[in-house]
Amino acid sequence: MDTIAGYIEKHKERFLDELFGLIRIPSVSADKENGHVMMAACEYIRDNLLKSGADRSEIMLTQGWPIIYAEKIVHTSLPTILVYGHYDVQPPDPLDEWESEPFVPVVRDEKIYARGADDDKGQLFMQLKAFEYLVAEQKLPCNVKFLIEGEEEIGSSAIITFCKQNVRLLSADVILVSDTTILSLNNPTLTVGLRGIAYFEITVTGPKRDLHSGLYGGTIHNPANVLADIISGLIDKDGRITIPGFYDSVKEIDTEERTLLNNVPIDEEALKNNIGISDFFGEKDFSVIDRLGIRPTLDVCGIWGGYINEGAKTILPAKASAKISMRLVPDQDPGEIENSFKSYLLGLNIPGISIAVNFLHGGNAYVVPWHSCEVQAAVMAMEKTLGKKALPVRSGGSIPIVADFEKILGMKVVLLGFGLETDAIHSPNENFPLNNFYKGIETIPWFYHFYTEFKKKM
């Protein structure tokens, strides 16, 4: 593995060009009309994997957006690593806040700027180029399979069925994913937990049409005011969620692990500066790290109703809606949360008002033990290239499929991510530092190495 740094140095410009080619394909999965574009992204990755040395690389159609499957089998007696990633990206809105075009990647201040620069095209490409190196230099110590989907940003639903139907094809020893963050290259961290998610859209309907706010104001329940009441009532003044039963399944975390997690040297002042707020706020009696990693949340992701253009229109809107995401922790089940939320809303019984709840998607939280060989192989790989032992982190984000992988395929998932919290994923001006991109490519072959060594000793 010692030749990896030199290999990167020699090919770094090409690696970047190849990544940029993928980024330029605006594979927004939320846009249902985007079929041609999604297919173009699939073909790009399929071809790249073939050129990098896969024996087999195919686009597999699903009930949703297609999946790319690829493999290189060295010998059936060797361990197999299954690499997972996603080629879909979040919508680029709000467009006017981007400093450069979201789908025209550029390098500024040693960072790649574009939608997908980090999440997940940049990080997925680290895996592809590490694989290319291992094949090119004949150093691949084990078998490898690739499973790359196009619905991660909209709930990973087609891949569930695909996994269930292809358990044998996907059989492996561990799943390797680069779609998470490290604190920094100097203070490496490894994500050992992910929150789950339950995402809803609620619509509050009153009169059958917009009404004049003078001729009717004061006599009916205004759906926009009612929506505000409902949302406001979901969290109390101590930051606790009020839906009955919401916390029932939340697993207590042991004091030792909580201490270890809280040892990560997060610079809270820098974090506040970066996002431009003067103060944090969250659930009473928990630290910022606790609130992100071990506590569930409820947030409005979007809200709309009535007249939202320039000027003053004096109406009572006929309806108002909100998108609400809840981040879940072990062992909250999205289906149970859905039931609790629906019961709560539908039990409100507000005169003249009806409430519709649509469950858009959900996923379970995930944890992998710190002392497992999967995690320790990653810690050793990072120590090799970054010079320091990583600390554990429970990330606030969700990769719903991770929990499902363990359930369906019976393997642990290693989250070897190189993104930074400041990469603005899901936001305008998403970016990914070049250093992180190249360090990722350098570290991944070492994971192959240490993981295979561990397995051989078992």
Added chain:
Amino acid sequence: MDTIAGYIEKHKERFLDELFGLIRIPSVSADKENGHVMMAACEYIRDNLLKSGADRSEIMLTQGWPIIYAEKIVHTSLPTILVYGHYDVQPPDPLDEWESEPFVPVVRDEKIYARGADDDKGQLFMQLKAFEYLVAEQKLPCNVKFLIEGEEEIGSSAIITFCKQNVRLLSADVILVSDTTILSLNNPTLTVGLRGIAYFEITVTGPKRDLHSGLYGGTIHNPANVLADIISGLIDKDGRITIPGFYDSVKEIDTEERTLLNNVPIDEEALKNNIGISDFFGEKDFSVIDRLGIRPTLDVCGIWGGYINEGAKTILPAKASAKISMRLVPDQDPGEIENSFKSYLLGLNIPGISIAVNFLHGGNAYVVPWHSCEVQAAVMAMEKTLGKKALPVRSGGSIPIVADFEKILGMKVVLLGFGLETDAIHSPNENFPLNNFYKGIETIPWFYHFYTEFKKKM
């Protein structure tokens, strides 16, 4: 005046064609780019008044949209009626709920359907055609002046300055306005009070960009959740507005007038059916008529923030906004309400959140005494053409300029409107029954007659 019905019968098709010509000009005042269209509407009305017999009819430029001034002076010894109306209309959104194009007037089921069919192009045209009749048949008993503005739907600001600068030009004895409703042609009512208004836009800002709801959720105040908290906190569970000082200037109404107002035979079931709600809701201990006429309100007219397109985007929005209208009653002052609201909001001090408040427009409430000669001339005119004595109504809507007219020009305003509550003004499928249009034209000359008779006896 006895020839008016015959005159209408003879010219009714032409009256409609002329009105349709005006409706086809989409004079939405909220659209700041709409200058050419607003001017076209002015020219149309100016020319129509000239053709109808005005001695003078001119477009007067202001700091905002232009005003049309016209007059016909019979003799300086005679009383003068100043007719007020507005040529601007509300935006037609939401467009997809219109059954026919908003600016292509059509007659269905004996009603004109179009934006402005009632408010105020249809009602204004009743005044123009009644005037045409009086001139054509040489029955004009007094002098008449017209003052027609283009900013009624956005707060009537330029006309205030115009009135202040043109007190002599506008001198008259009474102002006559057709921009309100009657209960029905069979149960006529006359509006003797209008609510005032204070219209605000508030914007709640948190982080400087949208954030990933997983990576930050639970650690900061989400501006959309905070906006919901703020809105929810503005009204208590009894429907009372909580802004400190909000009710301080509200004038008690005497029991006799309250009883008279509550005698209007409103069909509450029909009203609920028409707007499609199962139950009314409003301030505790007040009737529906009270809540509309004598009590102030607070309503969200629009709310927006974060991701509002299809699918699920998992963000914490950087900001969220709402448009809020308050309907005011005598003697609430919009300026004082603005101060109370701003003090309240800016005093909230929510960690990591800033709140901006923009006062878009305001206007005072208005009342005219039931036993005044102005009101009684209108009651007699309606009795002549509708066969029944009208009951008084305090309307929930606002015509902010009405209170200002009394203040600046020193005249009472008579609100001789023929719209129906079911006309869906400010909503999709705005309409105006043909019968009401023609009965309006028939009634107005009688007002000229009785009012002039009253003044001659004084």
